[in-house]
């Protein structure tokens with residue numbers, strides 16, 4: 001009897017201790033989420049996500065929801081949660097007078113679910129670095145920014161604000177100045193950079209642990225550059241060059257981009273396969289920028305005056321669009337034809353590169369001067385173009401928020417909705433793994449511990465438009 005009583009007593013104490021068991025508290029809890037696992041092309045439903053500050057702390061089944069609490073709850077109602085998008089090639093530029101107009105573009109990225117951007121060089125670096133710090137400390141609404149700072153170019157740089165590298169002695173000086181402002185990687189440009197300096201920058205940057213990417217002087221060879229340690233290449237001209245057996249003889253003619261049309265005509269798919277395997281083996285990151293190629297090829301035939309996003313571009317930025325329009329007008333019809341032939345070729349190169357295992361990165365190339373390629377929307381368009389080129393929606397999404405972090409060796413922190421990763425998340429009504437067009441169903445964006453509902457995103461946009469006027 002006594003023993004029985006003791007057991008009952010023990011059970012009572014045990015049960016009461018269970019009932020007062022303290023619930024684990026989070027800054028934010030998302031309930032009833034369908035988590036999109038892009039890497040494995042899977043969706044798991046009925047999930048709870050616990051977030052503290054900007055880190056995902058817990059993924060649990062809804063059946064355990066009684067164990068957790070928060071003052072901030074998002075009821076996902078079985079909608080889809082996925083990592084925020086990365087646009088891996090954007091620009092802030094146009095000189096000091098356009099700093100505010102560039103800054104006004106930051107909310108546009110968030111509106112389209114882009115929580116990280118890789119700035120590929122411009123002439124307002126101090127402002128960009130200032131925004132980066134303010135965003136990181138939660139004092140400015142915008143995506144995470146990784147920046148190359150000023151581009152490295154030769155004696156006659158193509159773009160304002162570039163650092164000139166004319167001889168061997170300039171290389172350490174240029175890299176010192178980039179490191180002094182804490183850039184995230186090095187972007188090279190081929191306005192007048194020599195082949196020798198191009199290789200030298202790559203070597204020296206590698207010693208310093210800096211990643212290199214960019215344009216390439218057409219006298220150089222991308223596979224040689226890879227041997228020197230090149231980490232990435234922007235646009236597909238330089239990969240294309242390596243895929244033509246005529247490339248070497250064309251290089252000697254000093255015709256620069258005049259060789260592109262012949263490179264397209266002499267593209268050799270067997271040679272290309274070898275090139276792509278080499279790029280894959282050496283883990284080189286290639287950013288095709290297909291969509292901007294499409295926009296620029298049709299620049300004169302397309303009426304952009306009613307584009308819904310044009311109103312978010314400041315008057316100064318709209319003015320910069322004229323440079324490419326004038327250039328297109330000056331170019332002969334033949335060169336316009338060649339441009340669209342080249343764009344078709346680039347599109348054709350994407351799937352074999354993917355199949356060979358090349359790390360492709362989605363980048364829109366949006367920003368001032370790049371006419372009618374609007375921040376935010378242009379990354380969605382780039383992903384659609386990658387799908388049109390033959391990638392599955394899963395493969396296209398990988399080029400954005402899985403390969404983007406990989407370029408910076410940050411794959412441990414980004415790329416999936418899992419415990420320990422950064423809580424840069426988007427909530428969508430529809431699953432983009434099924435159809436990439438479903439990216440248009442983004443409802444909530446979460447970054448730096450802030451939840452942006454659709455109305456908040458729209459308000460931010462409205463405000464940024466008012467700032468300009």
Ligand SMILES: [Zn+2]
Nearest residue numbers: 089091120365
């Ligand atoms: Zn660019």
